[in-house]
Amino acid sequence: MARVGIDVGSLYTKGVLIAEDRRLLASAVEPTTTDVPGLTERMLARLLAEAGLTMADIEGIGATGTGRRRVKVADVARTEISAFAWGAKLLHPPVRLVIDAGGQGVRAIEMDQWGMMTNFRTNDKCSSGTGCFLDTMSFALGVDMPEFGTIGRGSACPSSIMQTCTVFAESEVVSAVARGGSKADIVAGLNAMVAKRMASLAKTLAVRGDVVFAGGMARNRQVVELLRSQLAHRVVVPDDPHLVGALGAAVLAPKRRRAGGAAPEAREAAPASPPGEARA
């Protein structure tokens, strides 16, 4: 029996469909809209069509991300923190630390040798160093997102970006451009700042082994390189780092679909089915 995981992030909604042996059968990415129930319902249909399956083949649907409670088709809703931990463990079992940098959130999750989450940190009240931050900067610089991870790699003298506030950093970037700084140097400076913030968040935890770097930010090659240089452990980037949360949600979905089950909100109030169930 297959499972579905849907991660409703602040910017994008990601969906995966995995086989019993946890192989990826289908995936989808769409910008998150205000109509989360409709969006996720359509996404589920798309995933099924792509995999050539029907609802009868699905044993469970898990939702995660900021919009997790609004996914009507899901059987269970879990936080993105748990989902990323389980997703990373699925892709790289020896993982001891997960760093997830998405649209508005940065999270670091510490895991023990059995793959159990033991601690975590998140950014709070500030989106500095997240996807939105680089989005703003890419607009200010006129550098497209795909280029953001490559253009600065040859920079010999990355600009030093002092401000961590998105708005202030943007004006710093604008004045750097006005002073005639090269785009490569400025982009390199921004990527360095982002990597540094993630590394310092991670270092408040005990890093004892392999690091899985997930979330959309992990597609920025320069940030990955810089993060590697700052952490003493191996940094593993999955093939589709932005799908890790959705994978985790699929793993956390209950094993058997309950016929006409209640809405996920109702079950979340009393989390009777522990996440550990997924291991069995």
Added chain:
Amino acid sequence: MTEHPLGWAPKGRYVRPQGDESVEELKARVREAYAKQSGEMRARLMAVKDRPEGMRYFDDVARYDGPRVKELQDAKGRGRKVVGTLCVFAPAEVVRACGAEVVRLCSGMHYGVHPANELLGDAGLCPCVKSTLGGRLSDADAFMTLADIVVAPASCDGKVKLGEMLEDWLPVIMMNLPRVKTGDTTAQLWVEEVMWMGQQLGRLTGTEMTVKGLREAIGVYNRAHLALSRLTQLRWGDRSPIWGRDALLAAQMALVDDVERWTKRMDGLCDELGRRAAAGQWVGTGEEARILLAGSPVIWPNWKVPNLVEESGGLIVVDELCTGARVLGDPVVADEGTLRDLVRAVAERYFFPCTCPCFSPNDERESRMLRLVKEHRVEGVVYHALRGCHLGMLEATRLELALRRADVPMLKVESEYDEGDVEQIRTRVEAFVEMIQARREFARG
């Protein structure tokens, strides 16, 4: 104009000009916001099913425009004085022995922060200090308006300056609280400070502290302490007959209520909870993560974090807050003796057992926390840190490291009084609970 018995005169530094229309407007606006916030919070607690009947009384006390305010107004009409306190260190026994009413002024009202921000700008102060000041600036805090005098122990920087600023409106007895606990002279200094405070209050009320009066007051508060420890014991077991946020509310109302009546009502609540426990009537499903709530003061109606914990699959089984379990920390041990002996006993009870982060060394906080974790079989600690509470924030790291060595996870929640970050915090609290439950499952095999 007759001189104030303590020689106090309004300083006129921050007071807005009288008759300024905007003052009245502000007062109305803040009062309305106060009523709305505490009303919403009460409704949220009252909506929880199978709530003990005995909680109704404490709900009423928590209406800061309710019967307790009226009662204090009447007492003032009879010439009684109302003493407002700013910290857990102000010895209530001494106030009572001087024939005055005592209420805690620290505010948990979100809207009170705004008038203080308008005056101070973003001074990096914690919302507790700002809201308390805002209650005075806007003339909207009922207890603050009723107070004849403030007793302000110089605990943290914010409270020191708050006490100083309040002198514009009413006399303030600033108590020099020693912040270094070691050394021969510290406790001695504190005893002198408490003695002096009693003398000042005596001059204000015209009732001097006597051996008989103080011993009676100690007896009254010791009975209150016993009632609170009964409540704690009722929450000891694997299942609890009361939600932690209700227990916290009931305990906290001791700060503003008439303490003898509070004790009676607390005993009544405990009787009811005892019957519930005997009948196997518990709250929750039994699968909740057992949480210890620690950190900066959680002051009604800022019930944001307790609500989030218990709405996300957690059960607060115990707390170490100066607005909760530490309100009536330990009973005063005093037998026969002179007035000075009794004052010393009271002063020491407020000084030594207190583990406020303003103290150094504060090793006891760590060992007490670990003891509570063990006794109450705590699975995780939620550390509530008010933004701007530097002392609380600094100690959070130390406690987290100590707890980590004991294999107990801690979640630090940094927050203010506004509701803007509720959903972000909810995600983190939910993840924390998921983590604890996954660990529990794993341990079960």
